Amino acid sequence: MNDLAPDEGERLARQLDWNLLRTFVAIVQEGGITPAANRLLLKQPTVSNALKRLEDRIGKRLIDRGPGHFRVTDAGETLYREAIEIYGSISRLTIAVRDIEEAVRGHIAIGMASHVIFPPFDESLRDFSAKHPQVTYDITVATSAEVVGWVLEKRASFGVCLVHKQHPKLDYFHLYRQHFGFFCGPGHRYFGRTDLTLEDLTGEPSVSFSTDQLHDALRPVALLRASIGLDDTIRAMSPHLEEVRRLIIAGVGIGPLPVHVVQRDVRDGLLWQLPPYDDPPEIDIFLATNPASRLNRAETQFIEDLRQRVTALPPAARHFPQR
Numbered sequence: 429m430n431d432l433a434p435d436e437g438e439r440l441a442r443q444l445d446w447n448l449l450r451t452f453v454a455i456v457q458e459g460g461i462t463p464a465a466n467r468l469l470l471k472q473p474t475v476s477n478a479l480k481r482l483e484d485r486i487g488k489r490l491i492d493r494g495p496g497h498f499r500v501t502d503a504g505e506t507l508y509r510e511a512i513e514i515y516g517s518i519s520r521l522t523i524a525v526r527d528i529e530e531a532v533r534g535h536i537a538i539g540m541a542s543h544v545i546f547p548p549f550d551e552s553l554r555d556f557s558a559k560h561p562q563v564t565y566d567i568t569v570a571t572s573a574e575v576v577g578w579v580l581e582k583r584a585s586f587g588v589c590l591v592h593k594q595h596p597k598l599d600y601f602h603l604y605r606q607h608f609g610f611f612c613g614p615g616h617r618y619f620g621r622t623d624l625t626l627e628d629l630t631g632e633p634s635v636s637f638s639t640d641q642l643h644d645a646l647r648p649v650a651l652l653r654a655s656i657g658l659d660d661t662i663r664a665m666s667p668h669l670e671e672v673r674r675l676i677i678a679g680v681g682i683g684p685l686p687v688h689v690v691q692r693d694v695r696d697g698l699l700w701q702l703p704p705y706d707d708p709p710e711i712d713i714f715l716a717t718n719p720a721s722r723l724n725r726a727e728t729q730f731i732e733d734l735r736q737r738v739t740a741l742p743p744a745a746r747h748f749p750q751r
Contacts, residue, residue, distance in 0.1 A: 448485070449511045451478040455491065456508045460498055516582030516721065533562035534726035539575035539584035540567055542668040543637075544713060545689045545748075546604055548741060549588065552734045563726040571638065571667045579718050585727040587716040592647055601715040601735055604746040608649050608684045608709045610702040611694075613677040619700045626703045630657040633681035638667040648709035649684045658682075673699075684709075688748035 454464040455475065465475040483490050490504035500508065557563065570578075572589035579587045579598060594600050610629065612618050618628070636653065637646055653659060663681045666672050673690065676683045677698050685699070687708065693699040717731060738746065 445481070446514075448478050448482040449507075449514065451475055452482055452490065452504075453508065453511050453515065455479060456500055456504065461493070512581050513720070531562055532560040532725050532729060534724035535564045535566065536727050536730055537578075537584045538565065538567045539578045539587035539589070540569050541572045541575055541587075541589040541713075542569045542670065543590060543606075543686055543689070543711075544588050545686065546588075546713065548737050548745070549603070549734065552730065552737055556730050556733055560726065560729075563730075569668065576716060579716050579721075582718060582721045585721075585723060586718075586731055589714060589716060590646065590711055591714045591716070595716075597718065597720065599717045599719055601717070601738075602746075603713045603715055603738055604748060605710055605712050606686045606688060606748045608646070608711060609687045609704075610682055611676050611685050611690065611699045612682045612702055613679045613699065614697060615679040616682065616700070618682075618702060621700075624703050626656050629682065629702060631661060632658065633663050634658045634661045635664045635666075635672055635675040635681040635683040636662055637669075637672055637684070638665050646684070646709075646711065648711060652704070652709050653684070686711075686748070691749070 451464065451468065451470075454467050455461060458464040458467055461475050461479070462472055465472045468475065479491060486503070486507065488503035488507075489501055490507060492499040492501060553565070557565075568578075568584075572587075572591065575584065575587035575589040576591075576595060576598065578584035580595065588603065591600060618624060618632075634653070636649075661681070664675050666675070669685065669689065672683055673685060673693070675681065676685070677693075682702060687701070690699050694701060715731070715734065723731070
C-alpha cells in the first residue's frame, strides 16, 4: 500500500503469499466468503482464514462483514485495484518469450456486446486467421459494461461494445454507428401497417434490453421510449439481442432492435418495423483496449489490422443501415 515505508514494502513483497491476493479478489468479486469459496472450490473456513492472514500481513481491515452485512473498506478497495493489475500482469509473463518466435501465435480473447453485427470485423477475423493459422480465439458475448470490465481487468484482449461514458483508463476507437428501430412480431395488431405514428405506440406492452436505461449504453433508445410513454409498459428484459428478438417475435411486446441486424427478419415476415421511420436513435460501437495490457503479437497485430481496415472505409460503410 502507498503508506508503507520502503523497507516494509520490500518485506511484504518477500513474505506475501500471492494466493492470498487471488482469494481476496474472489471474495470482492463474489461479494462474500461463501460464494468465493464455491468459485475457488475451497472450504469456507479456508477462505476466511486466508482473508484474516492477508489482513494481518497488510495491517489493515479489508472487509467489514457480519450477518447480512458485507462491505469492502477503503483499504480493501485500494488493494483490490492493485491486485487486479498484478494478476493481469502475471498472467501475461510468458508473452515476451513467445514473441521471440517468428510465427505469429497466441490467443486472442474478445469481449463482444450482443448487439454487434459489423462485416469488416468478420472480414478481419477471416483474413487474420487465414494468414496466421496458429492463432486461437475466444469470443464471449456479454453486456457492454461487462465487456469494459474484462478489458480493464486484462481478461480480454479487447472489447467491441456500446459506450455511454468512456473509462479514463481505456482507449476507444470508433468502429461504426447503427440505428435502433421499434419492431413488433407477426401476431401483433400493428404488423403490416404503414399508417402508424409514434403516438400509436403509447401504452403498448413492450420489451427491451437491460441496458435500455438513461444512464447506460442505450440512453438514446431509453429517451425515445420515455417520450412515447413506454416506461411503464415493459413486460420483459434481457441483456442479449437474440432474446429481445425472441420476445418481440413471440408477441410479448414491441421493442427496440438494430435496424440493419434484423433486415432479413423483416424480409422473412418475422418482424415489422414501427415508427419512428425518420431519425431513429443512433448508437455508436467502439473498439475498447487497455493501454496497460502487455499484449502478445497476435493480439497487437489483430487490433492494428482491424483499425487499419476500418480507417480505410468510406464513411457510408461505417453507418448502418447504409444510405
